Amino acid sequence: MSRADVIVVGGGVMGASTAWWLARRGVAVTLLERFAQGHRNGSSHGTERIFRATNADPFWCRHAVEALPLWRELEEDSGDALLLTTGHIDFDTAEQLQLRADAAATAGVDTQWMSPEELTERWPSMASERPVLFHAEGGRTNAQATIDAMSRRAFELGADVRYETPARGIRQTAHGVEVDTDDGAISAGTVVLATAGWTPYLLDGAVPGLPSVESSTGQVAFFQPHDPASTYPTFVSPEVYGMSTPDGRVRVGHFQHSMPVHPDRRSFETDPHTRAEIEGWVAVHVPGVDPHHLDELSCLFGETIDDDYVIDRYGDIVVGCGFGGTGFKFAPLVGRMLADLACGQSGPGGRFASGRP
Numbered sequence: 001m002s003r004a005d006v007i008v009v010g011g012g013v014m015g016a017s018t019a020w021w022l023a024r025r026g027v028a029v030t031l032l033e034r035f036a037q038g039h040r041n042g043s044s045h046g047t048e049r050i051f052r053a054t055n056a057d058p059f060w061c062r063h064a065v066e067a068l069p070l071w072r073e074l075e076e077d078s079g080d081a082l083l084l085t086t087g088h089i090d091f092d093t094a095e096q097l098q099l100r101a102d103a104a105a106t107a108g109v110d111t112q113w114m115s116p117e118e119l120t121e122r123w124p125s126m127a128s129e130r131p132v133l134f135h136a137e138g139g140r141t142n143a144q145a146t147i148d149a150m151s152r153r154a155f156e157l158g159a160d161v162r163y164e165t166p167a168r169g170i171r172q173t174a175h176g177v178e179v180d181t182d183d184g185a186i187s188a189g190t191v192v193l194a195t196a197g198w199t200p201y202l203l204d205g206a207v208p209g210l211p212s213v214e215s216s217t218g219q220v221a222f223f224q225p226h227d228p229a230s231t232y233p234t235f236v237s238p239e240v241y242g243m244s245t246p247d248g249r250v251r252v253g254h255f256q257h258s259m260p261v262h263p264d265r266r267s268f269e270t271d272p273h274t275r276a277e278i279e280g281w282v283a284v285h286v287p288g289v290d291p292h293h294l295d296e297l298s299c300l301f302g303e304t305i306d307d308d309y310v311i312d313r314y315g316d317i318v319v320g321c322g323f324g325g326t327g328f329k330f331a332p333l334v335g336r337m338l339a340d341l342a343c344g345q346s347g348p349g350g351r352f353a354s355g356r357p
C-alpha cells in the first residue's frame with residue numbers, strides 16, 4: 001500500500017490549489033483526479049472565468065480582496081500569466097449597484113459610476129441604457145492554465161499527481177484514512193475531498209451533518225467580435241455574465257440553472273430558449289459582436305442550498321465543495337484554507353462551516 005501525508009481527491013481548481021499549497025509546505029501529497037487532464041465533466045474547464053471584488057454582500061468582496069495577492073503569488077511561483085486585469089462592469093438598477101458600491105467600499109475596493117456615454121467611450125463594443133458600476137481591478141482568469149499551473153507546480157515540488165485515477169472508496173482507520181483506487185489502496189493521515197457535486201456520493205453518508213450539495217447545469221454561448229482588435233471588460237448583469245476569451249471571442253453565460261441532476265447523468269444538451277435570451281441581451285449590450293452565437297456549451301455547477309461553500313474538517317476528512325458559479329476567483333485562497341485544515345490548523349468557520357444555521 002502506498003502512503004502519503006495527505007490525499008487530495010478531485011483535480012478541479014480547488015483540489016489542484018490545495019495540492020499546490022500542501023506541496024509548497026513540504027507535505028507529501030497525492031492528488032487523484034478521476035478524468036484526464038483538461039476534461040470537461042466538472043466545473044473548472046475552459047479558458048476564462050471572471051475575477052471581481054464587487055458583490056452586494058461585503059463578505060464576498062473581502063474574500064476577493066484576500067484572494068487577489070494569492071493570484072499574483074501563483075503567477076510568480078509558476079511563471080504563468082493567469083489573471084488579466086481588464087476592468088469589470090456591473091449592470092443593474094441604480095439601487096442594486098449602490099448596494100454593490102457600498103459593499104465594495106467596506107472591503108476597501110474602489111468602484112466608479114459610469115454613464116452610458118462613458119461606458120461606450122471606454123469600450124465602443126459595449127452599451128447600456130443606464131449607468132453602470134466600474135471596478136478597475138476586475139478581470140479574467142485563465143481557468144485551464146490555472147489548474148495546469150497549480151498541478152504542475154505541485155508535481156515539481158514533489159506531489160504525486162495522478163490523472164485518470166478515480167477514488168473508489170474512503171475508509172477511516174485507526175491511523176487516518178485509506179483511499180481505494182484501481183491500482184490499490186493509498187493510506188494517509190488526512191484526505192481532502194474537492195469533488196464538487198460528487199462529494200455526497202463518494203462519502204456515502206460517512207460524514208453526518210455535511211450540508212447538502214446538489215449539481216445542476218447551466219448554459220454558455222460564444223460570440224464573434226466584428227473587429228478582432230476590440231476589447232471588453234468582464235461584465236455581470238442580473239441575467240447574464242460575460243468576458244472576452246484568450247482566443248478573441250466573447251463568452252456570455254446565463255445565470256439560470258437546471259433542476260438538480262446527478263453529475264454523472266447530466267445532459268450536455270443546450271436549451272434554445274436560454275440561447276435566445278443570451279442572444280437578446282448581447283444584441284442590446286454588446287454591439288461589438290455578431291449577436292448570433294458561434295458556439296455554446298452546457299456546464300455543471302455543484303452548490304449548497306444556501307450558496308455558501310463547505311470548507312471544513314470532519315475527523316480525518318477535510319471537505320471543500322459547493323463552490324457553484326462563483327468559486328474560481330477565490331481558488332488560491334480556498335486551496336490555502338483546505339491545506340490549513342489538512343495540516344491540523346483551524347479553518348475559516350462561520351459561513352463555510354458545516355454547522356452553520
Ligand SMILES: Cc1cc2nc3c(=O)[nH]c(=O)nc-3n(C[C@H](O)[C@H](O)[C@H](O)COP(=O)(O)OP(=O)(O)OC[C@H]3O[C@@H](n4cnc5c(N)ncnc54)[C@H](O)[C@@H]3O)c2cc1C
Nearest residue numbers: 010012013014034042043044050167299323326327328329
Ligand atoms: C459555466 C461556469 C461558469 C463559471 N464562471 C465563473 C466565473 O466567472 N467566476 C468565478 O469566480 N467562478 C465561476 N464559476 C465557478 C467555478 O468555476 C467553480 O466554482 C469551480 O470551478 C469549482 O471547482 P471544484 O474544483 O470545486 O469543482 P470541479 O472543477 O467540478 O472539480 C471536481 C473534480 O473532482 C473530480 N472527482 C469527482 N469524483 C472523483 C473521484 N471519485 N475520484 C477522483 N476525482 C473525482 C471530478 O472529476 C472533478 O475534476 C463558473 C462555473 C461554471 C460551471
